[in-house]
Amino acid sequence: MTAIHIQHGRVIDPANNIDRVGDVYIVDGKIAALFAAPEGFHADTVIDATGNIVCAGFIDISTRLRDMGHSRKATFKSETRAAASAGVTTMCLQPDTRPVMDAASIAEYVKDLAEKAGYPQIYPIGALTQKLEGAELSSMLALKQAGCIAVSNANAPVKNLLILRRAMEYAASHDLLYICRPNEFSLSNKGCAHEGAIATRYGLPSIPEAAETIALAESLELAELTGCRVHFGQLSCKLSVIKIHQAKKYGLNVSADVAIHQLHLTESDMIPFDSAYHVLPPLRTEADKKYLRQGLASGTINSLCSDHQPHDLDAKLGAFPETESGVSSLETLLPLMLRLVAQNDITLEQGITALTQQPAQILGLASGALTVGFSADVCVFDPILEWHINSDTWQSRGLNTPFWGQSMTGRVTHTLQAGKVIFSL
């Protein structure tokens, strides 16, 4: 029996309507009790959380950890270490791995790599179509049985709406969640920046909002037609928030997330031709940012994700349109969430909910809360600790963050996964 005692922290657990200072007791990897020690409790480890916040570990619906065919960019070892240092205890892995996550054997291999990295709570997302080519259905049931938590076609197009319809029907038959990053490829047309003043000034191939909103509208219609549960990932525009709001009001079983950087950066923040700002969907306008923040506050947007995409230096070294898109973002997830709280756009409770309870609910996981009996996935963080992003503090192999060199407020001090301390500052 191992027992951990987290003392004197401010325990925030929105799922159980808790926000008070007190202690958390963990026995054999599970939450044993809150505020009062269970009978016969004797701590092996004591964590002093005075002045800190204690909440459930964060659940990140969209990450890429590279490895396998991309180990030059990052490895499970480097990225799970980064995740642990960021308070993230559960990660979903996008299916555009190399090889593509379209076979049970690959899912099993990933689970194995995760175990070996000492970070078992990685859930692969299965490919919706074979090789993500958008033409033939993947073996979704086998993928599910091998541990895939959902299916998605990641950033690759599905050839036509008939194939998408069939894929969604088939996913629904096996009660699989379909995760969709809405993008109409004929409209995004190899663009690399938001279609607006900045792309116009710098002559960058651009992506209109309609590339997202049209694809979103199609998938909403198909959700109605097929009864498939759909989660929309990494929304970037105002009209998407409005459409999700309407769909939920209408009664569709859909949810949505936003990547944390979309809530902080706009096209105007881009340093021209600085590839650190090359992300997909692209950074949009102030109005979009504002709407996304409001959508998060109102619950139209359910959750926050990092959309972590570590890259090697070469991938970002070149003329902007030729560089690879994506931000290394696990480690900025918490401080950027806290920045939203500091700017009064959401409450701390809402921010924590969006990182814990909401993604757990979307994925159907019995976690994301400090409920007695749940696996002890816990994050302890200092909400006012200032730190700098530099090579001493940064854990991810990917240095591709537009926030490099900047100061952040809020830092994780301890991360526990299934009752095991996987990070302490």
Next chain:
Amino acid sequence: MYPNIQLNADGKLKHFLSIEGLNQALLTEILDTAASFVNPSDGQIKKVPLLRGKTIVNLFFENSTRTRTTFELAAKRLSADVLNMNITTSSTAKGESLLDTIRNLEAMFVDMFVVRHAISGAAHFIAQQTAPHISVINAGDGQHAHPTQAMLDMFTIRQHKGDFSKLRVAVIGDILHSRVARSEIQALNTLGVAEVRVIAPKTLLPAKVETLGVTVCHDLKQGLADIDVVMMLRLQKERMTSALLPGESEYFKCFGLTEEKLHYAKPDAIVMHPGPINRGVEIDSKVADGKQSVILQQVSNGIAVRMAIMAMAMQHNGASV
């Protein structure tokens, strides 16, 4: 905000990548310096020893005859040694990266790169990556900028019109894909013209084009009213097949510049074109070769203006202008 790596600590030109970030005084200095290279009696361009012993590499990742030739002539008139590299058929075809190409040339003691590349931001990227003593001149990058073309056009406009402040300039045609248009608009606005008007169908205008500081018109006849300078843009033939336009004949009917349509502009309006011309597509031969056309003067002026820019950018490296 454009990080101004173009200027050194003293505010002098080091790279010439874009008009953005350069002020009116500096643009005027370029025009004045260019004028000083032209012999006032016969218009010939003197050979000067300003860049003797310097090595300039014309690094062209995209084909161009005229731009490369005038850069080469300009460099030779400055007494520099010139190396022409046509990379489309050279190292990148062998899988060498852009950066490796640059590093290898640097190792050969080069002083300046004149870069043309099909991707927006390429010249900027090279300027950031090169050794500190090397200057980079953008000879056209993707759809971003072609600032030396803009400056030779400003030089030509000044020759004919003198003062910029009262001028109304129309830029006509494929603004969307045009690096020339973007640089022209910035230069004209920096030099303080009264109005820059873009005339094109919506398919050839970028989003939020008005944020570039232009007024927008979709009708050529209407748009030419009160115009002092008519700048035509080249229309690439492949735009017809990518559903941007219905066809050449309809385009010529709507936006092709004919003598009849030119009458809608001011009687003393000049007609410009960065070349190469598609006769009968964006401009009628009678106009291109007519008395209001200054198209060939633009080409001649390219030499003096490029000399001025190269010499000024090399001041930090020992050249005195």
